Amino acid sequence: MASIQSIKQRFGIIGTSELLDRAIGTAMRVASTDLTVMVTGESGVGKENISKIIHAISHRKHNQFIAVNCGAIPSGTINSELFGHEKGAFTGATADRKGYFETANTGTIFLDEISEMPLDTQAYLLRVLESGEFIRVGSSKVNKTDVRVIAATNVDLEARVQKGKFREDLYYRLNTVPIHIPALKDRREDIYLLFRKFSNDIAERYRSEPVRLDDQARILLENYRWPGNIRELKNLAEQVAILSEKRLLTAEDLLAFNPKMGKRHLPVVADLNGGGESIPEREILFKFLFDMKSDLNDVKNLVFELIRKNDLAMPDTSSLRNLSSSAYPAANPYQGRPEQNIYSSPVDSRPEGDFKPIIIDRPEKLYDSTEVVEESLNLETMEKELIQKALKKHKNRRREAAEDLGISERTLYRKIKEYELQ
Numbered sequence: 001m002a003s004i005q006s007i008k009q010r011f012g013i014i015g016t017s018e019l020l021d022r023a024i025g026t027a028m029r030v031a032s033t034d035l036t037v038m039v040t041g042e043s044g045v046g047k048e049n050i051s052k053i054i055h056a057i058s059h060r061k062h063n064q065f066i067a068v069n070c071g072a073i074p075s076g077t078i079n080s081e082l083f084g085h086e087k088g089a090f091t092g093a094t095a096d097r098k099g100y101f102e103t104a105n106t107g108t109i110f111l112d113e114i115s116e117m118p119l120d121t122q123a124y125l126l127r128v129l130e131s132g133e134f135i136r137v138g139s140s141k142v143n144k145t146d147v148r149v150i151a152a153t154n155v156d157l158e159a160r161v162q163k164g165k166f167r168e169d170l171y172y173r174l175n176t177v178p179i180h181i182p183a184l185k186d187r188r189e190d191i192y193l194l195f196r197k198f199s200n201d202i203a204e205r206y207r208s209e210p211v212r213l214d215d216q217a218r219i220l221l222e223n224y225r226w227p228g229n230i231r232e233l234k235n236l237a238e239q240v241a242i243l244s245e246k247r248l249l250t251a252e253d254l255l256a257f258n259p260k261m262g263k264r265h266l267p268v269v270a271d272l273n274g275g276g277e278s279i280p281e282r283e284i285l286f287k288f289l290f291d292m293k294s295d296l297n298d299v300k301n302l303v304f305e306l307i308r309k310n311d312l313a314m315p316d317t318s319s320l321r322n323l324s325s326s327a328y329p330a331a332n333p334y335q336g337r338p339e340q341n342i343y344s345s346p347v348d349s350r351p352e353g354d355f356k357p358i359i360i361d362r363p364e365k366l367y368d369s370t371e372v373v374e375e376s377l378n379l380e381t382m383e384k385e386l387i388q389k390a391l392k393k394h395k396n397r398r399r400e401a402a403e404d405l406g407i408s409e410r411t412l413y414r415k416i417k418e419y420e421l422q
Contacts, residue, residue: 002057004028011049011056014197017187023050023179030177031058036129038174039152041181044229047152050179051110060148063107066100071116078121080137089138101134105145114151114174115160122167129173149174184226184233191222194230198237211241216251224261284405285379288386384419387412391421 004024007013013024030037031054039047048067055065073081080089084099100109111117117125128134129149133142151174160166184191195213203210213221226232239257240249255262390401402412415421 002028007053007057011053013046013049014194015187015190016193017182017190019180019182020187020190023181024053026177026179027053028057030054030179034148036148036174036176037150037179038157038177039150039179039181041152041154042183042229043154044231045181045183046230047154047181048110048112050181051108051150051152054150055108055110055148058108058148060107064104065108065110066104067110067112068100069112071113075118075121078118079124082121083124083134083136085137086139089136093138096136099134099136101128101145101147102143104147106147108148108150111149111151113153115153115155115157115166119165119167122170126167126170126173129170184229188222191226191233192218194233195221195237198234199241202238202241206242208241209247211237211244212248213254214248214250217249217254220251220254220261224258284383284386284407288382291386380419383415384421387415387419388421391416 002010004021007024007028008015013020027037027050037051037054039050041047051067052065055061068082070078080093080097080099082099082101084097084102085093087093087096111125124134128145128147132144132146134145135142157166157171157175161168161171184194192213196210199211202208228235236254236258240254243257244253246253387401387405390404391398394400394404398412398416399409402409405412
């Protein structure tokens with residue numbers, strides 16, 4: 001059996017990626033069988049090359065290989081193209097015609113973009129895969145064919161199955177042996193090798209000197225996402241080889257041909273409102289939340305200070321974690337006052353587990369009566385109050401108030417007018 005390296009040389013495949021070698025190795029192992037193969041991967045990664053490898057090293061290699069793009073055939077004629085038709089079956093059917101499955105008998109048929117196949121055609125295809133039988137359009141005669149089917153798609157077929165746009169039984173019938181071709185961004189070690197290959201090919205064709213890249217240009221090339229995969233890389237290599245006057249290109253030279261290569265694809269905060277003022281308004285909200293956090297810290301500090309000055313005891317939570325509701329240790333669980341009886345009765349006559357702590361009376365009134373008021377959580381109200389505080393703090397000097405709020409003066413003017421704060 002041929003090695004992976006020999007297969008690469010035979011079919012002109014460039015790359016040392018482990019993921020790519022794994023895909024080619026799977027194709028080589030399955031080639032000797034008649035199992036149906038599903039090739040997946042992004043557009044432009046070379047899925048058809050895998051189908052050609054399988055056919056070329058299989059026992060069907062001397063028979064016909066047909067590649068069909070299911071997305072390029074109109075839904076009204078795809079049944080005729082795949083399975084053939086009888087004379088007079090429809091307008092324009094002036095003679096009998098063989099379909100691809102009949103023509104490729106004992107050979108291999110490659111169905112690219114299988115996800116675009118209409119549902120009724122999917123039912124016919126399932127019958128061919130299960131029994132090898134098909135019927136021409138306009139005929140009642142059952143024909144037989146012996147075809148190896150290799151399908152390919154660049155979309156998630158399972159998602160289409162869940163949406164009812166692809167037959168589940170056909171999906172599992174096609175997906176007997178799955179082969180995934182990695183995208184170019186997942187095999188960055190191969191990007192520069194491919195670029196050199198395409199540059200040398202175009203230079204040999206037009207008898208010119210090949211294009212080379214300096215270190216910075218190579219880094220830029222290898223860190224680009226390449227959404228168009230190998231097709232996009234080949235287009236760039238051909239452009240720079242023909243249009244560039246220099247033979248040693250820098251990163252700036254590459255950016256002149258493809259400015260998108262300089263963009264960083266990092267996550268950003270989306271402007272959901274579609275307006276230019278959403279970010280300053282968000283900054284006001286963030287500032288308010290930070291101020292609220294500071295207020296909570298002040299409240300906690302005040303509580304601890306009151307506890308300390310009034311000689312109040314704090315429970316030791318670490319010693320209470322393992323206690324059950326039915327039994328308590330004999331030691332006092334409160335820190336700092338181990339000898340004081342904290343229960344209302346001086347004699348321990350209560351039933352075990354029936355302990356009720358009391359508050360120690362003090363001669364003076366330590367706290368004023370308070371009223372709990374529910375705080376408004378309306379964003380507009382909080383924003384309005386924050387703007388009022390800033391204006392009051394800076395004595396209505398709007399520029400200083402805007403700087404304190406972290407927004408532009410123009411935004412502050414608009415907010416003052418919106419909330420009628422004149």
